[in-house]
Amino acid sequence: MSLPEPSEPSEAAALPDPVPLYGPGYKRDPYPLYARMREAGPIHRVLFPSGVTAWLVTGHEAAQKTLADPRLGKNHDRGNDRWRERASIMPEPQHSQLQVHLLHQDPPKHTTMRRLVTDAFAPRRVEGMRARFQEMADALVDAMPEEGADASAGSLDLVRCFAARFPFQVLAEVIGLPPHLAARFRREWGKVVAPVGPADPGRPAYEALLRELQGYIAEVVADRRGAPGDGLLSRLVAARDGGELTREELDSMIFQLLVAGQEPVTNQITTAMVSLLCRPDALQRLRAEPELMPAAVEELMRLDSAFELTTWRFLAEDADLHGTRVPAGDSVIVSLCAANRDPERFPDPDTLDLDRAQGPHLAFGHGIHFCPGAALARIELQVALGTLLARLPGLRLAVPEEELSWIPAVLGRGTAELPVAFDRPGCPRGRG
Secondary structure, eight states, X not given: OOOOOOOOOOTTSOOOXXXXXXXXXXXXXXXXXXXXXXXHOSEEEEEOTTSOEEEEEOSHHHHHHHHTOTTEEXXXXXXXXXXXXXXXXXXXXXXXXXXXXXXXXXXXXXXXXXXXXXXXXXXXXXXXXXXXXXXXXXXXXXHHHHHSTBGGGTBEEHIIIIITTHHHHHHXXXXXXXXXXXXXXXXXXXXXXXXXXXXXXXXXXXXXXXXXXXXXXXXXXXXXXXXXXXXXXXXXXXXXXXXXXXXXXXXXXHHHHHHHTTHHHHHXXXXXXXXXXXXXXXXXXXXXXXXXXXXXXXXXXXXXOSBOBOOOEEESSOEEETTEEEOTTOEEEEBHHHHXXXXXXXXXXXXXXXXXXXXXXXXXXXXXXXXXXXXXXXXXXXXXXXXXXXXXXXXXXXXXXXXXXXXXXXXXXXXXXXXXXXXSOOOOOOOO
């Protein structure tokens, strides 16, 4: 299905039905559209690039209620035929073997599976690893001058040299992925979460990546079974061998950890850095007052979240949702980015305010599906941003902001590359 490029409607124009959520203009800056949708009402029918339609919730209050609504389930079995025709397009047998992870489960199965991972991401545990994460960040910065496109001028792609590497190194340490397996992980495997329809010319390459990733997961399971340790991966394999998980649930949980456990942090580093690089006064203040970093990370996630939209939710029967009748099995999605810029919740929401005190954002979700790795992600962002600001003097964009390439992901937000320049290799080490 070939979709027309969405036009740029005027502020006074009525919203189309469905509202198209695709195109370079939308991905570059979705916030004007989200503002118009919030003003028009809390829920709208939207159209995704795959051709699937869904119901999108936009306001903060409506988003919070939707995320905690017990009528809405995550299991794909709830989806109707209209949704399944275009949205549930991972081929078999991989769909049945890799898509039964936490994000697609409801209680009581969700409760049991979540309990298996929470200890690994407990705030006290990951805080105790902060010094190790700092070592990793410093090592990546130490290597930057040799890896940049123009080492003498300090020009480089911050995604390739840092943002795509640091989160995976941290994740491997936290979940107990041994170095010999971590070294073989391919970042391209993360692309399998992006929908590629059966008629798409990229479908064969997509299916090849999917099979490669599934083979890699099988190697991880065999390795941890043969040489068990005390890490999360070993505990999950033990849970499978003890009958707490099926083979499909084990593989799906490892799939989720490897794909969803790192790419969103990569994207959040890029969105945060773009926000700071486009606001030099805020960047300079944060560099001068590093004690502001924890609060700054929260504000940066509120302003531009890597989790732009949630994954699907479904009603078991036709029901009213925020004044609109939603059919059973239609997909319901929440725009976390739109909720986090709701002026009724956050005054002057489009401003980066390092002193903001309006309370928590929804960047990690809400309710029983609140991100279990939130504490780890917060520390990763504090270390990453603190290290980059402290060790790269004169850090600035190397291209105009409008030339940045935003990833075409349906649910996520970030830049594919982030060309930056800085004055010289930075010292001292260890700030973050």
